[in-house]
Amino acid sequence: MSLSSMPDNIIVRLNRVPDPGVLPADIFDLVTEPVPELRSGQILVEILYQAIDAGSRGMLDSAAGYVLTVPPGDRLPASASIGRVFSSLSDQYGEGVLVRLFGGTRQRYQRIDPSRCVGLQVLEPDVGEPLHYLGILGITGFTAWLGITDICRPVPGETVLISVAAGAVGSAAGQFAKALGARVVGIAGGATKCQYVRDQFGFDDCVDYKAADFTERLAQACPQGVNSYFENVGGAVQRAAFALLRDFGRVAMCGQVAQYNGGGEVPGANLMTVVNRQLEVRGFLAHVHYHRLPEFMAQVGQWYREGKLVQPCNVVQGLENLHEAINSLVEGRNIGQQVHQLTASR
Template sequence: MTPNLPDSQRQIIYAKRPQGVPTVDCFRLIDVPVARPGPGKVLVRNDVLSVDPYIRMRMEEKDSYAPVMAIGDVLVGRTVGQVLESHADGFAEGDWVVGRLGWQDYSVAGPGELQKIDVSLAPQTAYLGALGSTGITAWVGLMAFGKPKAGETVLVSAASGAVGSVVGQIAKLKGCRAVGIAGGASKCALVKDAYGFDDCVDYKSPDFADALARAVPDGVDVYFDNVGGPILDAVLPLLNNFARIPLCGLVSQYNETEPYRVKNLREIFNRRVTMRGFVLSDHRDLWPEATRELIAAYAGGHLKYRETIAEGLENAPQAFIDMLAGANVGKQLVRLRRA
């Protein structure tokens, strides 16, 4: 029996499908008994939760690349936490682990659901961001589908975000010119000063299209797209022949009730562009190489990251809503606390 383990824990469950922008009543905080691990399982205390844009797609009525959540399900989400009790080979009490364990204080999981992490190399929260699936997403999209070459221009939307910021830093390490797109002067300053991009354009500025063209005088060879929508339309005429577009996300569209119709789609044909949507779980064979490069870059001081941390599981829904609106800087996390 694990000492000092409470009888109950908090969970946030999916309460209502959103119509457009999610509201806090789409979520419900409940108390349930703490489950105990059986043979081959471990009990994890979840310390920090990551809230990510893909969760919004899981709230739809129809499946996308992943099954939708059912009303009453515990919200999906990746956590970092510590093993409190283990009945599984390879895991011991005190191990730090990452897993998709949901919006809850404690989780029972099997070894296949967990990844052990080394918190002596970096803070545990880094493994939810730049050194975890977020950083791996950036690496896989850029390296496997962007295929950057030294001297090329790599353009990144949502460049101040958790994925976009890593994309630009990898591009610089590969000898490319990195240009970001972000919302607001302060985020653009962060992209250039903290992450080392060569330039950044504010998509909220009234002369965005002209400013973007000035920022890429030699055109764009790789456009790493996190947002879709009108920004994609603005980028398409600036692409060079045989440019590549890794399509990582469409965050500008997740809350829309009517789909955006791309106006400049013809440019993809004219410029013989390759556009590829990708989902990280399809490319597990690339994770080890990506992880090695990311850890080496971090250890060498070449990979920076930022975090926005909300306090308390009860505040996770608002943190998620704010993240979708772009209120966060870097990775949006929630530090879990019991009342």
């Protein structure tokens, strides 16, 4: 492809540190720049869809304590993308092929060196719903699988408790725990979400943390206590969940979404419970374990092909609407995987 026929790139940059809460429309700048020139072996991918995660908000403000913070003026990292190869100097990835990749930034065209790109996979027409490769078959599912199989380690009959149960990671974690034979109880915001978690994700029960009698209802939903807890949120929900853990219970510390929306740390569990009940509380970062992706795909891919897994995707269109795609998480409007479609459907 000659340089004259190359499109312009549009790159998203953070305008300033946002105030706590929902993001205003001018929080990101869309900057037009030339697409980078390809070197031997590289491909240029036109990005079509990108995952939106709880961390997409957390990374905008250091007060969130998230694993990374984007300084104003910088590009925004994306956890995973789906795109079409626009031009190619690679023997392996031809023009027009649909691919999924991990990492990269929020921009219209991404230059990729396939030998150095994690999670790069050609999406054939028969591999399943492409958007699931951003979610339950992507980093989201991988995160849930690590927390469940490495740390929660449920055996049939045990109770696993999962916070942010209607979200992308939480809904996947619950379905994996069910597939392993556990009794699974979720925690989510609102009666409608809780019903969805029970009816569609197949959890045995789900409790609304916004209800006035949440703590009592949670105890009723876990009459034998909890053997393991998949922790996504922090704050009052964490406090109630830790109180139900049985002796030698396991806690997978996956995230603290209650502090990602600005405003800083939120007080959580009474940590004397960790001592008194001899709990195992372990944090983890999915990207550190990428070498285990084949193991993940072998187990979760099998459950997926058997039709055991469900993941709705909530799509927001338009580069100029990225703030809205993130606000959907901040305001709890999403069920399942939140997805940003960079342009309107063609």
